[in-house]
Every structure is written in C-alpha cells, then in structure tokens.
Amino acid sequence: MLQELSIKNFAIIDELTVSIEEGLTVLTGETGAGKSIIIDAVHLLVGGRGSSEFVRHGEKKAEIEGLFTLEDEKHPCYKKAEEFGIEVEEGMIILRRDISAQGKSVCRINGKLVTIAILRELGSTLIDIHGQHEHQELMNETLHLTLLDQFASVQLKTSLQNYREVYKEFEAVQGRLKKYNENEQEMAHRLDLIQFQLSEIENASLVPGEDESLIDEKNKLMNFEKLFQSLQNCYNSIQGEGRGLDWTGLAMSHIEGAAEIDSKYAGLMEAVSNSFYLLEEAAGTVRSELDELEFEPDRLNVIEGRLNEINTLKRKYGSSIEEILEYSSAIEEEIETVTNKDTLIHDLEKKLQSLEKDLYLEAEQLSSIRKKAAKRLTAKIHEQLKELYMDKTTFEVRFVQEPSKSGQFKYRKDGADQIEFYISPNPGEPLKPLSKVASGGELSRVMLALKTIFSKHQGITSIIFDEVDTGVSGRVAQAIAEKIYQVSVNSQVMCISHLPQVAAMADSHLYIAKKSTRGRTSTSVTSLKVEEKIREIGRMISGVEITDLTREHAKELLSLAESIKSK
Template sequence: MLQELTIRNFAIIDELNLSFDKGLTTITGETGAGKSIIIDAIHLLVGGRGSVEFIRHGEKKAEIEGLFTIQSNEHPCIERAREFGIEIEEGMMVLHRNISTNGKNVCRINGKLVTISVLREIGSTLVDIHGQHEHQELMNESLHLHLLDQYGKADIEKAIANYSEVYKNYEQTLSRLKKLSENEQQMAHRLDLIQFQLKEIHNADLRLNEDEELLDEKRKLMNFERLFDALKTSFDALQGEQRGLDWVSLLMSQMETAAELNKEYEPMLEAVSNCFYTLEDITRNLSDELDKLEFQPDRLNDIESRLNEINQLKRKYGQSIQGILEYGARIEEEIETITNRESHIQKLQKSLSTMQKDLFLEGKQLSDLRHIWAKRLTEAISNELKQLYMDKTIFEVRFHQSAENFLDMQDIPFRKDGLDIIEFYISTNPGEPLKPLAKVASGGELSRMMLALKTIFSKHQGITSIIFDEVDTGVSGRVAQAIAEKIHQISTNSQVFCISHLPQVAAMADTHLFIRKEMADGRTRTSVKLLSHDEKITEIGRMISGVEITDVTKEHAKELIELAYATKATN
C-alpha cells in the first residue's frame, strides 16, 4: 500500500507530507480546493505524463516521493523490479520524481535512476487510477483475456503453462522453417558467405589460449636484454671463484668439522647442506636457461603478424578464440542444413504438423476452461450489478475466436496466449443490443459498471492501491449508498483512495481527509487535515446541505456514519 507521500512545489501545494493507512481513505473538500491535485501528483509519481506547468510559480522544480509497502513476495512489482536491477529490501519501494523548469525529469526507484517508461511499468503494478472516463485495464479490450485468466487462475494457470511450452517449441520450429523456405537467391548468398567465413576460420588453425601464449612470448622477446642481464648476473653471483656457491661450500665444510667435534651442530649442518644443494640446482638451471636464450627479431615479427590475424578474426566472429571456434561450429551446422535444405524442410514440416496437433489440443483444453470461467464471471458480475441497482443490465464475455471456430488446423492463427480472442460486452437498457464495454458512454452507469468489475478483479490483479477520482458523479439516493458500500468492499482487498462529493461515500471511510485552500504570505496553498469523528460529522453535514450546516443535517450525517458502521460490521 501507499504508506507515505511527500509533495513539494506542485501546483498550489508548497509542501505536503501525508501518511496513509489500509482500507478506504476518502478525500473531500470544496470544489477547487486541490483534491484532484493530489491524485495528479500520485499519477506523475507512477509514470504519468508530466509538464512544467505543474511546478509551483516561482520555484525551479516540483518533487514527489512515495513509500509503498509490499505485502506479498508474489506481487508483480517484485519480478519487474528485478528485471531492471532494482533491489527491494524489507518489502519497501520508494518512488521519486522531479520535474524541472527546463523540462527535465529525474526518476528514481529505491535510489536507482530509471527512465519514465520503467517508472510507469513498475508504477502500474502499484497504483490503479480511475476517473469517470478513465478506466485503464477494464476498458481496454486487448486486456480482457488476461483479466479472465486472472479470475480463473486456479484452473487456467496450469493450462496456460502447458500451452506456452508447446507454443515456444512451435514458434522456434516455424522460424527455422521460414528461414529455410526463404528466397533461393538469398539462401545461396548466405551459403556463399558462411562458407567463406568457415574457410577463413579453418585456415587460421586456431588453438585455445593461443593468443595468451603469444602475448606472453612477445613480452619475453621485447624484454630480452633485461631478462638476459638478470639471469646472467644471478648466475655470476653464484658460480665462480669467490662467488656465492663457493662461500656456501666453504661454510658447509666448516660446519662438517664443527659437527664432528660437537653433535649439537648437526641440524645446522643439515640446513646448510640443503641450501648448498638447492643453490647448486639453481645454478645449473640458470646455466641451462642462459644457453636456451636467443634473441629472435624475426620471431617477434611472426608473433605480431599472428596476433594481428587473430584480432581480425575476433572483430568478425567473436571476442575470444573460443567464441570464434563456437561461431565456426554454428555456421558449419548451418552449411549442412542449407546444403541438405529439402530434407530439413521435410523434417521441420513433419515436426510442425505434430506440434500443431499438440498445440491445438492444449489450446482447446485452455479454451474449454476459459468458457467455463467466462460463465462464472458473467454470473459474478451480474450479481454485483444487481447490488448496484443495475439488475436489467446484461453482461457477456464474448468469444470472437475460440477452438471451436476451426475445422482445419492449417487455418488456425496460433497465438502466444492461446486460441481465444474475447471482449466484454454489455447492454444497460432492456431491448438494446449488447455493445463492447469500451463504447458504453453513460456516466452514472459506466461508474457502476466499472465498480462491479473492479470489485471482482481487485482480488486478482494484485494492485497495491486503487484511486477513484469522482467515479460517483451522476448518482444519488440508494444508488449512491450502493456505490459507497461497493467502494468499501473493494478496500477490503486493496488500499483505496476516493475523491468524492457523496456523503454516503464519505461516511464509509476508514480515514477521512479534508482538503482546503488557505492564504499564507500573500499566496494560495493547499492543506490537508485528518478529520476526527466530530469533524467528520460536520464535513458530511456540509456535503449534505451545502454552506449552512444545521442540527438536522448533523443528525443526518450521524445517521449516515452509524449506518456505515453497521454495514461494515456485517461485511
């Protein structure tokens, strides 16, 4: 849920620090007090389109920051955050956005700089904003299939996984077949190219780690003089009259005499003897190395030439010798495939035919499950609509395409998400034909339709916070009470914010925030106040009667609040 929100220099807000709780938070206030400005700020925070016009007059930038707490390890925002390398610690996610007067946007998630598109992608899993004419997923027919799958997830998820596994293999096989069936001239050009490349790689006769060995030898040749001098000086320090080995030999001879006279010196004699023989071995090794050392300027040229050849191959075929050899193996396989193109095409066609049968069977099983859950969804939404006094409204999950539409598998346009194409249809008036949900235009009916859908899908979408911006416009009386109860019902599954002018909705609030304008230092600013129980009665009374608040309106407000308590107790 959204736990903390900080807004600075945004529109008529100079600075606001708000804390939120779970359940239903209602935001009320006079028209123009700035209620929608807070929603605009949250909309920008989760990746909405920004503008320098949002920056408070006279300031250089507007800042918005929100702390979200994630209750479940399976929340969709966690997987998306990982995709972008964003770490989530202790189930907390901090979104931050700055808008500067130069038009520059700076966005961060948990301190990591991100683009607006990344902010929007992750933000869409955290907050769902609904206005009277803005219904996002519910009004987007391309997402209706996903919503149905979420609703029937318990049964449908495994069927989708089985279908997806077969579809992945099908797509790969189809891609290979398409590639082999390309224009013969293009295929001939491709064959000429990769045959030339393979010949070049084979002619190079590469060995693994050859480049590293050559570089090591190059370093030795380039430092030949220093290396020879170091080895020669080391040898001369040990070998020869009055040199190191001679003195150690004298030491060993004297220690032998001392050990003969006193056995306590035998360990020292043994240590000296070991040193002598070790130095003797080193002297012989140094002599051998000096004999082998030979300056070869031609060899250095050969190494440079070979390294240059290897580097050219790296630029063409891989970043390392292993990469070049792996590329050679791949194109060798491709050459064999193209050379025996017809037989490979026949094999792929046969495999594709088998996969189509498997895919159709998996797709049909998935489609059958979707039809079952579509009926259950229709019943569930019809029940919700009755509670919103829309019992004459007909809702239907319409299948534009499903498994039963196809007789010949060759004609089936297999899709990533199955064989089905669906769309939600409704008719709000008896005798009127069903129309796509996206084309329904009546404000009050649309609001109730959306609330019915949201009541069902809020349990399955995993959205952290839902915002309703005056979706109760155009309703009153018992319908208003039904909408209030429905909004509160949604808040049992997700944190809900609701900007409302309806006293019934305000009465159902678990938290009631009052927005107002005030003057400070000659400038207008917006302030937010958390209302106490008595203040809530006064505010609801104002919403009922307007400017003048009487004892009668206060009594009416108390009745609404008591009714709300009773309703919430039974839910």
C-alpha cells in the same frame, strides 16, 4: 498501500503531508478546495503527464513524494523493481517527482533516478486511478484477457503453463523453419563464405598453444647473442684453472682433512662435496647447451611468417587459437546443416505439424477453462449490476479465435483466444464494447461492478476513485457507496465524493479546505473525528445550513454504514 503522501508547491497547495489509512478513505470539501488537485498530484507521482502549470506561482519547483508499503512478497511491484535494478528494502517503495517551473521533471524510486516511463510502469502496479470519464485498465480491451485469467486463477494456471511450454518450442521451430526458407541466394552466399573460412582455418593446421611456443622461440632467437654470451661467461666462471670448480675442489680437500681429525665436520664435508659435484654437473650441462646453440636466421623468418598467419586468423575468427578452432567447429556444423537443408526443412515441417497438433489441444483446453470462467464472471457481474440497480443491463465476455494460414488458430503466447467485454445497459439495445459505453453514470456503475470483482485478483496496492459517483442519487448512491466499500476490503481505496452515503462508509474521512493568508490561497487537509464527521456529512446533505434534522440524518447514515460494514 499508500502510507504517506507529501506535496509541496503544487498548484494551490503550499505544503501538506497526509497519512493514508487502510480501507476506505473519503476526501470531501467544498468545490474548488483542492480535492482533485491532490489526486492530480498522485497521478503525477505514478508517471502522469507533467506541466509547469502545476508549479505554485512564484516557486521554483513542485515536489511530490509518496511512501508505499508492500505486505505481499509476491506483489508485482517487486518484479518490476528487480527488472529496473531498484532495491526494495523492508517492503517499502518511495516515489518522488520534482517538476521545475520550466516544466522539466526529475523522477526517483527509492532514491534512484529513473525515467518517467519507468516511473509510470512501476507506478501502475501500485495505484489505479479512476475518473468519471476516463477509460482506465478495465476500459482497455487489450487487457481483458489478463483480467479474465486473473479471475480464473488456480484452474487456469497449470493449463496456461502447459500451453506456454509447447508454444515456446513451437515458436522456436517456426523461427528455424522461416530462417531456412528465406532468401536462397543469401544462403548460397553464406555457404560460400563459411566454406572458404573453414578451408582457410583447416589449411592453417592450428595447434592449441602453438602461438605461445612460437613467441618463446622467437624471443630466444632475437636474443641469441646475449644468451650465448651469458652461458659462456657462466661456464668460464665455473670451469678452468683457478675458477669456481677448482676452488670448490680445494675447499672439499680441506674439509675432508678436518673431518678426519674430528667427526663433527662430517656433515659439513658432505655438504661441500655435494656442492662440488653439483657444480661439476652444472658446468657439463652448460657446455652441452653451448655446443647445441646455433643461430638460425631462416628459422626466425619462418616463425615471423607463421605468427603473422595466426594473427591474421585471430583478427577474423577469434582472439585465441582455441576460439578460432571453436568457430571452425561451429561453421562446420552450419555447413552440414545448410548442405542438408532440404532434409532438415522436411524434418522441421513434420515437427512443426506435430507441435501444432499439441498446441491446438492445449489451446482448446485453455479456451475451455476460460469459457467456464467467463460464465462464472458474467454471473457475478450481473449480480453486482443488479445490486447497483442495473438489473436490465446485459454483460457478455466475447471470444474470438483468429484463424492462421494453415486453417488452425493463430497462436499467441497466452493462447488462441482474444476476448473483449461487451455490455448493453438497456433492454432492446445491442451489446457494445465496454469502452464504447457513453453514459458517465452507467460507466461509473459498470466500472464499480467490475472493480468489486477484479480487485480481489489484481494485486493493486491502492485504488483511487475521483468523483465516480457524480450524477447519481437516492438508492443508487447508497448502492455505489456499498460497492466502493466492498472494493476497499481487498485494496486500499481513496475516494473523492460529494455523496453523504459514500462519506458515511469511510474508515477515515479527510476534509479538504481552502484558505487565504496574506493574499495567497492554500489547501489544508484535516482528518475528521466523529463529531466533525457528523457535521461534514450534514453539510453534504443540506448544503450550507446544518439543522438538528440534518444532524440526525447524518447520524442515521453513519449508523446504517456501520451496520452494513459489520456484515
């Protein structure tokens, strides 16, 4: 729900902060006091079109901020936030939008800068704003299928999941088949190319790790003279008269003499002896290495050539020999596939036919569930319309299944059904698409009937009705008040209204007033207590003068409202 709304330097609003309660909040006040301006601010907060005209005269920017709390862990807002990399802590979402005097907008969600498009997409999961003549979500025929599915809920979930699994496989096979049936010349060129590439890789006879071994060998050959000199100096330092081995042998003789006199030197004698023999063995090894060392300038040329060949293949097919060999395996498989294309196409066509049969059955099952749900929905909407004194109105959910080229249905990710809500407000008139209903009053009541039902399934945090009760009175006004309250049972509702019947149903009542200070006009918001609420409802009934009779009438409306709400 929208917990707190802060507005600064917006139109005639100087600065105000409004706390919004659960249930039904009604905003009332004189015409021009700024009620709709508050709704405009909320509309901008969730991604509506901005303009420099919204910035209060003489100020640099307008600031709007709203705190939303999410009680349901499965609320669609979480998924959207994750999609855009926005962290949601403790179920709180803070939307902020600044509009400069030049008309530029800066949008933030939980402190993160976002585009208006992202703000709008996430905001649509939080607030649904309905004006008298606006075609909102319920008026958008492309969303009617989604609304019906939400209404069908549990019964539809398993069937839709089964359909989507088959559809996913069907779409994949269809894509592969389309690929193989495309331009023959292009595929022939592709085959020539990958056959050449495979031949080039195979002729190179690559061995994993070969390049690293060649680089080591190249390094040795390029530093041959330094290597030879180092080994020679090492050998000369160990072997020869008066060199390391001679002195170690002399040390061994002396320590042996000491050990013969005192046995405690036996360990030391063994250590010196071991050193002598190890040094002697090392000298032999160095000598053997020197004898085997041979400079091969031709070998260096061979290595350079091989490394150049490997590096050329790396530039074409992968950053390492392992990647080149993996690419080789992949194109070898592709060559096998392309050369056996006719057989593969035949197999894919058979598989596609089999999947289309399965998809047809799943789509029929899905459509059957939807049609049953549509009957239940139609009955419920007729009940709602009857309560709104539109018992002569006819509502219908129309199904269309577009045929495919094969004569079966044209399948989509949600089935083969396309639906649209149709309505006829008056007997004898043909059914028309809901979006074509002309009368504002009729549209408001139809929308309320639909919203009463769908608000239980949509998961929208807050719903705003902006003077949807305009143009009605009497028993219809009372029916609309009760419907708006019914919607507020499942969703937080804010409603701008001029009807005392609607104001009486409010869980919280905000009075919007306009005042002038030092030649500047500003808007204020006051949360009304019981006596103040009676006075305001009395004003809405009688106009300017509030008599004892209008006060009694206001009390009677409040009493009636409490009686209805308690049921």
